[in-house]
Amino acid sequence: MNRMTQSYSLDEIIDKEKKFIMPTYTRPHVVLTEGKGAILRDLTGNEYIDCVGGIAVNAVGYSHPMVVQAIKEQVDKLMHVSNLYYTVPQVELAEKLVQLTGMSKVFFCNSGAESVEAALKLATRTTGKGGFIAAEGSFHGRTIGALSLTSGHKFRSAFTPLLLKNVKFVRYGDADAIDDAIGDDTAAVVLEPIQGENGVVIPPDGYLKAVRDICTDKKVLLILDEIQTGFGRTGRWFGKDHESVEPDIMTLAKALGAGFPIGAILAREGLEFKAGEHASTFGGNPLACSAALASIRVIESEELVTHSRELGTHLMTLLQDLDGTVVKEIRGRGLMIGIELNKPCADIAAKALERRVLVNCTAERVIRLVPPLVISQKELTTVASVLHDVITA
Numbered sequence: 001m002n003r004m005t006q007s008y009s010l011d012e013i014i015d016k017e018k019k020f021i022m023p024t025y026t027r028p029h030v031v032l033t034e035g036k037g038a039i040l041r042d043l044t045g046n047e048y049i050d051c052v053g054g055i056a057v058n059a060v061g062y063s064h065p066m067v068v069q070a071i072k073e074q075v076d077k078l079m080h081v082s083n084l085y086y087t088v089p090q091v092e093l094a095e096k097l098v099q100l101t102g103m104s105k106v107f108f109c110n111s112g113a114e115s116v117e118a119a120l121k122l123a124t125r126t127t128g129k130g131g132f133i134a135a136e137g138s139f140h141g142r143t144i145g146a147l148s149l150t151s152g153h154k155f156r157s158a159f160t161p162l163l164l165k166n167v168k169f170v171r172y173g174d175a176d177a178i179d180d181a182i183g184d185d186t187a188a189v190v191l192e193p194i195q196g197e198n199g200v201v202i203p204p205d206g207y208l209k210a211v212r213d214i215c216t217d218k219k220v221l222l223i224l225d226e227i228q229t230g231f232g233r234t235g236r237w238f239g240k241d242h243e244s245v246e247p248d249i250m251t252l253a254k255a256l257g258a259g260f261p262i263g264a265i266l267a268r269e270g271l272e273f274k275a276g277e278h279a280s281t282f283g284g285n286p287l288a289c290s291a292a293l294a295s296i297r298v299i300e301s302e303e304l305v306t307h308s309r310e311l312g313t314h315l316m317t318l319l320q321d322l323d324g325t326v327v328k329e330i331r332g333r334g335l336m337i338g339i340e341l342n343k344p345c346a347d348i349a350a351k352a353l354e355r356r357v358l359v360n361c362t363a364e365r366v367i368r369l370v371p372p373l374v375i376s377q378k379e380l381t382t383v384a385s386v387l388h389d390v391i392t393a
């Protein structure tokens with residue numbers, strides 16, 4: 001264990017956080033120090049089964065030996081040189097992503113919001129238009145452009161007027177509403193294949209396909225935000241694969257680097273920035289790309305996409321008989337599951353933590369389960385039994 005971390009008490013750490021860090025986050029009083037697989041350990045040695053996964057990031061679990069080794073080897077050689085030069089991991093990862101997504105070319109950045117920004121720029125650059133259509137309940141990130149496409153009042157209200165004004169919000173899951181909203185100034189429609197922050201909201205079957213057809217018909221670009229749904233989370237490689245829909249641009253981040261910060265957009269044939277039109281100092285640096293490549297190789301070799309699909313179904317079965325008076329709906333695809341309650345769920349997450357299971361409460365009333373894809377059936381059995389207890393208590 002890290003000596004620096006051990007030398008502080010829980011109270012000292014909480015005090016320092018209060019004193020030195022802007023209070024953007026409310027956190028339970030737990031200091032996490034290490035992890036293995038789907039298990040996290042805190043400062044005092046307590047162990048937790050993790051169903052948060054760093055917010056759908058740690059797909060291959062904590063400290064996966066192949067990812068750790070790839071990072072260590074790359075650190076010894078080269079961390080960063082900027083995009084003024086070629087590096088090997090960057091081209092390798094680009095080729096891999098093109099092969100996995102069926103898209104044509106990639107641009108690398110460092111986070112989800114940055115990839116959304118890049119997608120918006122590419123859409124405007126391609127169409128010469130600045131209008132966008134997004135969905136009610138959407139979440140696309142916190143930078144000003146991405147925030148303009150994020151519908152929730154709680155995310156936006158302190159920051160209006162936002163810079164990007166030409167955004168229309170339509171009901172999620174309603175393709176006709178998109179058809180009606182498209183105008184002469186529309187560059188693109190931006191959608192999550194499943195809404196994550198909004199509480200794992202799954203659109204009706206055929207929705208993405210219908211939107212794809214409308215966009216093709218009206219010559220508007222379709223941007224799919226796969227930041228949360230990518231890399232096996234939903235039981236397929238990407239959310240788009242459930243309906244075999246090909247977007248014009250897709251955004252990736254979260255699980256792409258399995259915990260190492262990296263983001264990317266991929267675009268179909270013919271859509272690309274020209275030299276000098278977009279850039280990122282850190283984007284696609286050799287360390288981030290090595291981490292992402294190693295993570296993708298683990299997802300492939302351990303068949304985690306199939307594992308996600310099978311264990312997701314298993315967990316849904318375990319949760320099925322949860323008390324109907326408190327639980328409004330349980331929905332999910334693969335290991336992306338939301339339990340919507342008839343009341344706020346923050347205290348339930350707190351009670352689960354006391355029982356050493358980490359879950360996250362999103363959209364106020366939805367317990368979101370997005371565990372590492374390596375989680376075992378046995379661990380999920382414990383999770384389900386703890387959730388039964390804390391929800392029905």
Ligand SMILES: *Cc1c(COP(=O)(O)O)cnc(C)c1O
Pocket residue numbers: 111112113114116139140141142192196197225226227228253254
């Ligand atoms: C998390 C998320 C983002 C923002 O990603 P950051 O890395 O936090 O900027 C954007 N879109 C979706 C769908 C997300 O889940």
